[in-house]
Amino acid sequence: MIRRRKQGLLIVISAPSGCGKTTIVNRLVERNPNLHRSVSVTTREPRRGEHHGVDYWFVSESEFLKRKREGDFLEWARVFDHYYGTPLRATREALAAGRDVILAIDIQGARKIRKLLKALYVFIMPPSRVELEKRLRARKSDSKREIEKRLDQARTEMECAKDYDYIVTNRHLEESIDALETIVSEAHLRRPLRTRVRRRGAEVSQK
Ligand code: 5GP
Numbered sequence: 100m101i102r103r104r105k106q107g108l109l110i111v112i113s114a115p116s117g118c119g120k121t122t123i124v125n126r127l128v129e130r131n132p133n134l135h136r137s138v139s140v141t142t143r144e145p146r147r148g149e150h151h152g153v154d155y156w157f158v159s160e161s162e163f164l165k166r167k168r169e170g171d172f173l174e175w176a177r178v179f180d181h182y183y184g185t186p187l188r189a190t191r192e193a194l195a196a197g198r199d200v201i202l203a204i205d206i207q208g209a210r211k212i213r214k215l216l217k218a219l220y221v222f223i224m225p226p227s228r229v230e231l232e233k234r235l236r237a238r239k240s241d242s243k244r245e246i247e248k249r250l251d252q253a254r255t256e257m258e259c260a261k262d263y264d265y266i267v268t269n270r271h272l273e274e275s276i277d278a279l280e281t282i283v284s285e286a287h288l289r290r291p292l293r294t295r296v297r298r299r300g301a302e303v304s305q306k
């Protein structure tokens with residue numbers, strides 16, 4: 100169980116698509132009710148089994164752009180021809196309520212957050228490129244073209260792993276979840292950090 104401090108900790112997790120990031124994050128949240136997994140807004144179509152408001156908030160491009168203009172996102176990025184954004188208000192409220200917030204976002208989003216807030220940055224690596232390709236194909240939810248795009252993107256993303264505080268190589272699911280849990284617990288034990296951010300009148304603070 101993760102040890103807590105009064106103010107929530109912002110945890111930013113990136114990984115190439117197909118690395119098991121979603122499973123790791125969901126399982127960590129199941130184990131730790133104080134963790135809040137941010138539900139992103141996206142313009143991509145839901146995959147089989149995905150639900151609106153659970154996996155993502157699925158919206159049209161015009162709705163996304165309207166919300167972006169209105170400053171609703173802590174960060175946003177265009178990934179694989181679709182928009183993705185982190186809702187600012189929910190993040191701010193969860194942090195203020197003392198909950199840790201996990202953002203599972205791409206490297207562009209992580210870069211933007213780094214300029215705004217102190218957070219814990221963790222990169223999840225696949226055990227190998229071959230394994231990543233196998234996992235992407237096994238998912239059977241993306242077209243061949245989409246898989247190729249995701250593999251190309253994975254190469255670029257893995258080059259950015261060095262910018263993160265920790266790298267977890269996802270060889271065995273349970274071990275990866277344990278590792279992430281330990282990393283978060285340790286971050287709570289470190290000296291408190293305080294960061295304040297103003298973004299279009301909204302404020303996110305973290306201590
Ligand atoms: P997928 O379509 O496979 O669910 O996600 C594609 C990529 O978009 C993944 O790297 C995922 O982490 C990233 N992503 C999901 N939500 C967000 C978000 O709110 N912001 C950013 N920047 N990336 C996101």
